[in-house]
Amino acid sequence: xxxxxxxxxxxxxxxxxxxxxxxxxxxxxxxxxxxxxxxxxxxxxxxxxxxxxxxxxxxxxxxxxxxxxxxxxxxxxxxxxxxxxxxxxxxxxxxxxxxxxx
Numbered sequence: 769x770x771x772x773x774x775x776x777x778x779x780x781x782x783x784x785x786x787x788x789x790x791x792x793x794x795x796x797x798x799x800x801x802x803x804x805x806x807x808x809x810x811x812x813x814x815x816x817x818x819x820x821x822x823x824x825x826x827x828x829x830x831x832x833x834x835x836x837x838x839x840x841x842x843x844x845x846x847x848x849x850x851x852x853x854x855x856x857x858x859x860x861x862x863x864x865x866x867x868x869x870x
Contacts, residue, residue: 799826799868806830808864811854817862818854823847826868833863 794807808819808830819830819842830851831841840855851866 799823802826804828804866804868806866808832808862810857810862815856815858816854817857817864818852819862819864819866820850820852821866821868822850823868828866828868830864830866832857832865835860 793809794805796803796805798804802823802825804826805822806820808817810817817832819832821828821830821842825847827844827846828851829842829844830853831839832853832855834840834855835858840853842851842853845851
């Protein structure tokens with residue numbers, strides 16, 4: 769019985785690490801000499817993509833192209849509020865954008 773539990777736990781651990789990897793990129797760029805934090809990548813079996821952006825001093829938003837040709841957008845967010853968007857992109861390359869202004 770103990771061997772079965774260990775084998776099951778090992779199998780689940782290996783599957784969890786292989787099935788749902790996350791590829792992400794995080795960067796900081798400067799808008800009018802203030803830092804803007806941008807994070808984007810893939811989640812859930814590589815078929816969803818996400819983008820989030822944060823500016824502490826300016827309004828900001830993020831958007832991405834979806835697999836059906838539409839656009840998913842976070843809408844404008846106030847300074848200090850994280851703008852987030854997640855959408856289905858299939859296995860195509862995610863195209864994420866961020867806007868900062870104000």
